[in-house]
Amino acid sequence: MISEADLTALWITLKLAVVSTLLLLLICAPLAWWLAHTHSRAKVLVEALVALPLVLPPTVMGFYLLVLLGPQGALGGFLESVGMDHLAFSFSGLVVGSMLFSLPFVVQPLQNAFTTAGGRVLEVAATLRASPLDRFFSVVLPLSRRGFLTASVLSFAHTLGEFGMILMIGGNIPGRTQVASIAIYDHVEAMDYSAAHQLSLILVLASFALLLAVFALNRRFKVVSL
Structure with missing residues (x-):
């Protein structure tokens, strides 16, 4: 039988994956839309920053997040100065770290989906006097559902297995920051x-x-679209 401590670690892991994924989808959708359609020279820089977690060792990112979010860090010190707790060795700190480390797994699928969903379809919707917001929700989102599905699953699964970054920023506190991998x-x-x-x-x-x-849902969406 699995122990109560391990069940708690699994629960923290599941909660972390769900919260991080939902927040990433909300934050990354506008960023991915901008990357898919902008002609700014800053696009290359932003794409490089987004992809950085793919090549950066998790312990390196975890270390700098620990410095930033700890009581002596810029953000952690500011939070303590206004009467709040710093984020190091807390579940909130784990969420911040997990979001940053899973950023490319959400942005890149959404960017690809938005690039594919653009073009003539949006031009036709514009000629029908659909507002930009209406075009996004009624045209772009349905056409981008495979991208959202892929981004959600990749972020969720990536968080389930993360170890080094979480250990650095959250430590190994049973019932608080101890996830399944630790x-x-x-x-x-x-x-x-x-x-x-x-x-x-x-x-x-x-x-x-x-x-x-x-894979099964992507195949189903592909068949339906055909």
Whole structure:
């Protein structure tokens, strides 16, 4: 049987993945739209910054986030000066770190989807006097649903397995910042391979189910669009 501590770690992991993914979709949609349609010279710089987590070691990003969000950091110190808690070693800090680390997994699929959804379809909608907001919600979003699905699943699955960045910014506090990947590491260190196997198997099955679902739904969307 899986222990209560491991169930708590799984719950924190699930909550972190859900919260991070939802916030990323809200924040990244406007950014991806801008990247898909802008002709600004700053586009290359922004795309490089968005893709940086793909090549940056997780511990490096986690370290700088810890410095920024800790009590001596710029953001953490500011929060404490206005009577709030700093974000290091907290669930909120995990959300910030997870969002930054999963940023390219959301922005890039949405950018590709918005690029494909643009063009003549929007021009036709404009000739029918549809407002820009109406065009986005009634035309762009339905045509971009595969991109939103892919971005959601990639962000969610990526958060499930993240280790280095979360360990740096959140530490290993049971019931507070200990996620499943860190709990697995603890079990291996304690030579408790049975408990590590149980948690690892849950994550493997969850990740496989997510990928299977996104491939099946993408295939269905493709058939419907044809």
